Amino acid sequence: MFGTGQSRDAQSSKGGTRTRGDEHRNGHNGNGKVASNGNGNGNGAVRTLPQPARLDDALPVVSTNGNGFPVAEKLPEHHRRFYIPLKLKLVLVALCSLAWVGFSLWLAIPWIEELGHSITVPIAAALIAGIAIIPGYLNAHLISSLLIDKAPPLRFDVDFPAVTLIVACFNEEDVIEETLDYAATQDYPGELRILVADDGSTDKTVELAKLSAEVDPRISVKSFKHGGKANTLNQALMEVETPLMATVDADTLLMPEALKRCVARMMVSPPTTVAVAGAVFVRNSRTNLLTQAQEWDYFLGIASIKRQQGLFQGTLVAQGAFSVYKTESVKEVGGWPDRIGEDIVLTWAMMHKGAGVTYEKTAVAFTDAPEDAKAFAKQRRRWARGMIEGLREFGPALIKGRRAYAHSIVVDYVFPYVDFVFSIAFPVGIVLALGWQNYAIVGPLTLLVLPLNMILSGIMYKLSKDSFEEVGLRVRRNIKGFFSYLLLYQFFMSPVSVVGYVQELFKTKRNW
Numbered sequence: 001m002f003g004t005g006q007s008r009d010a011q012s013s014k015g016g017t018r019t020r021g022d023e024h025r026n027g028h029n030g031n032g033k034v035a036s037n038g039n040g041n042g043n044g045a046v047r048t049l050p051q052p053a054r055l056d057d058a059l060p061v062v063s064t065n066g067n068g069f070p071v072a073e074k075l076p077e078h079h080r081r082f083y084i085p086l087k088l089k090l091v092l093v094a095l096c097s098l099a100w101v102g103f104s105l106w107l108a109i110p111w112i113e114e115l116g117h118s119i120t121v122p123i124a125a126a127l128i129a130g131i132a133i134i135p136g137y138l139n140a141h142l143i144s145s146l147l148i149d150k151a152p153p154l155r156f157d158v159d160f161p162a163v164t165l166i167v168a169c170f171n172e173e174d175v176i177e178e179t180l181d182y183a184a185t186q187d188y189p190g191e192l193r194i195l196v197a198d199d200g201s202t203d204k205t206v207e208l209a210k211l212s213a214e215v216d217p218r219i220s221v222k223s224f225k226h227g228g229k230a231n232t233l234n235q236a237l238m239e240v241e242t243p244l245m246a247t248v249d250a251d252t253l254l255m256p257e258a259l260k261r262c263v264a265r266m267m268v269s270p271p272t273t274v275a276v277a278g279a280v281f282v283r284n285s286r287t288n289l290l291t292q293a294q295e296w297d298y299f300l301g302i303a304s305i306k307r308q309q310g311l312f313q314g315t316l317v318a319q320g321a322f323s324v325y326k327t328e329s330v331k332e333v334g335g336w337p338d339r340i341g342e343d344i345v346l347t348w349a350m351m352h353k354g355a356g357v358t359y360e361k362t363a364v365a366f367t368d369a370p371e372d373a374k375a376f377a378k379q380r381r382r383w384a385r386g387m388i389e390g391l392r393e394f395g396p397a398l399i400k401g402r403r404a405y406a407h408s409i410v411v412d413y414v415f416p417y418v419d420f421v422f423s424i425a426f427p428v429g430i431v432l433a434l435g436w437q438n439y440a441i442v443g444p445l446t447l448l449v450l451p452l453n454m455i456l457s458g459i460m461y462k463l464s465k466d467s468f469e470e471v472g473l474r475v476r477r478n479i480k481g482f483f484s485y486l487l488l489y490q491f492f493m494s495p496v497s498v499v500g501y502v503q504e505l506f507k508t509k510r511n512w
Contacts, residue, residue: 084148086404089311093144100140100452104133115440127441130421131429134414139452141407145308146459154264154362160190162242163263163324168232169250170199173208180212180219182253188260194219197236200226205250229320230336237327237335246324252367253283254322257471262324265360270313274329274355275347276363277306277315278322279467283366285478290376292481293489294369299475300485303361303467304460310359314405316390316412318347318357322365329355340510341386348394351405361467377496384500385510387412416501419494427491457486 084092108128115124165183169176176196183194196209196219206223213219224235233247244263248254258278266276281303285295309315318325320343333349336342347357370376391412398409429441465475 084150086312089145089148090404090407092148093141096144097137097141101133101137104136108133118440127421127425130418131426131441134418135422136452138411139456142304142308143452143456143459145311146304146463149307149311151265151310151361152268154261154360155268156189156260156264158264158267160188160260160263160267161244162191162193163188163244163246163259164193164195164240164242164327165246165248165259166195166197166233166236166240167248167250168197168199168229168236168320169201169205169209170226170229170232171201171203171205172250173201173204175251176205177208177212179248179250179253180209180216182255183248184212184216184219185256186254186259187256188263190263191242192218192259193242195236195239196221197232198223199229199232200224228338230338230342233320233342234335237330240327243327244324245327245330247320247322248365249321249367252280252321252365254278255364255366255471255473258322258363258365259324261471262322262360262363265358265363266324266326269358270356272354272356273313273358274326274350275315275318275357276324277310277318277357277359278324278363278365279303279306279359279361280319280321280365280367282369284368284371285476285481287371289480289484290373291369291371292478293484294376294481295478296482296485297489298369299464300457300460303464306359307361307463309405309408312404312408313356313358314351314403314408315357315359316347316405316408317344319343321367322363329353339386339389340382340504341389344386344390345393348390348398352394352397352401354401361464362470364468364471364473373492376492377499380493380496381500381503384497385504387415388501388504416498419497419501422490423495423498453486 112121112124112128115128116122118124119127165186167176167179167183172179180194180196186192194216196206196213198206198209198221200223206221209219209221213221222236222239224232237245244266246259246262262276262278266273269276281298282291282295285291306315306317323343329350330346333346333353335346337345337349339345351357370379391409395409395413399406425441432438432440433442461475468475
């Protein structure tokens with residue numbers, strides 16, 4: 001099923017293969033060239049740029065310019081014949097969504113009445129709303145939002161402010177060198193500082209990071225007492241002196257223009273915008289069927305929901321895996337809170353101050369997704385708990401603010417109900433239909449959701465594919481993963497999310 005895509009978004013998986021060779025430590029960039037410092041840090045030092053691993057089958061992209069990196073010089077020209085004001089967009093999207101709900105209710109009345117003979121009409125209405133009507137509404141809202149979305153084009157003919165890229169890490173010796181290699185080769189026109197914030201690692205993470213710092217003077221390494229990711233980020237925040245800062249997970253690889261494009265999006269957004277979420281995709285999708293399905297979740301579901309929320313100036317999660325922030329705004333709300341969903345709560349805290357958060361679809365980064373069911377369930381429970389944390393602390397206030405993104409907050413309140421109903425009713429309905437030809441829960445009318453899902457999938461695929469092509473990437477074939485995502489993924493994700501909601505409701509022990 002496709003209509004209950006999660007707006008909660010975080011990255012916390014680990015893994016990857018260290019590919020940096022000895023030539024990087026010796027000051028060679030792999031092609032015999034020495035690069036001078038062009039990042040505006042004023043020290044005029046001559047340094048070598050380590051060349052990251054070539055983009056081969058380890059990543060779901062291919063090079064288009066022959067030098068190991070897919071680089072786009074600039075975005076194509078955009079010509080918009082007319083501009084639709086935000087309030088009018090809200091009205092049009094609402095009308096389309098409500099029209100679909102009206103059509104669905106008209107079709108569902110006989111279904112509700114028939115099922116009501118067995119379980120009463122109110123219960124039947126509540127059940128059908130959870131498995132068909134609400135998901136259909138969410139799909140219609142997402143489709144109309146994506147079709148109407150016309151973000152302002154990026155501009156690169158501006159002065160880019162200095163930015164500090166924080167790489168928070170804990171026992172990441174297998175991936176830290178490669179992550180820093182990719183960070184060091186960012187095509188960023190302004191001053192770039194890279195701060196490795198170590199959370200008391202007990203392996204060789206710090207040692208390897210310091211080797212990278214010896215090669216590139218922009219890299220610095222700070223070690224802090226082990227206290228969790230939020231604590232480490234806040235300690236690093238105290239070291240930041242640049243007007244902008246960015247975060248990247250230690251297992252996440254930034255494409256060459258990722259940082260530049262994220263900052264460019266902030267510079268063409270309304271002045272109240274304080275954070276831009278990057279576009280994070282799955283790096284290890286060829287590992288097994290689970291990672292193949294997750295590739296489509298990131299590429300279609302998460303990316304499209306972030307795009308939709310960005311349209312309404314309220315991307316609900318500037319994820320720690322890769323986002324850019326105004327330093328002053330992060331400090332104003334006290335940095336990252338000690339929460340299981342620290343990036344969600346931070347984002348909502350800034351929004352509560354009246355700030356806007358958006359998304360840049362071409363600021364591409366790749367991360368490792370969980371490779372087994374246990375790790376996947378742990379991650380999604382954490383995302384679900386983080387969403388409840390955000391709703392508990394800021395949900396009512398953000399809704400009362402009546403900003404354009406208030407609808408997204410309301411949807412987050414609805415997710416637990418939809419996930420619960422889907423987890424219980426839909427599997428039972430399938431068993432009844434297949435085993436006893438009883439179509440009271442899952443029947444011909446339920447199939448009406450499938451065409452809408454396919455239309456939505458096609459729209460989301462086209463938009464994400466276009467974003468990839470803008471930066472010289474192409475989509476890798478993954479047919480098995482697509483159908484697993486479309487038909488099976490929700491059967492695992494919804495029950496896992498329900499467990500996360502219950503855990504947070506009863507405030508059980510937090511486990512990252």
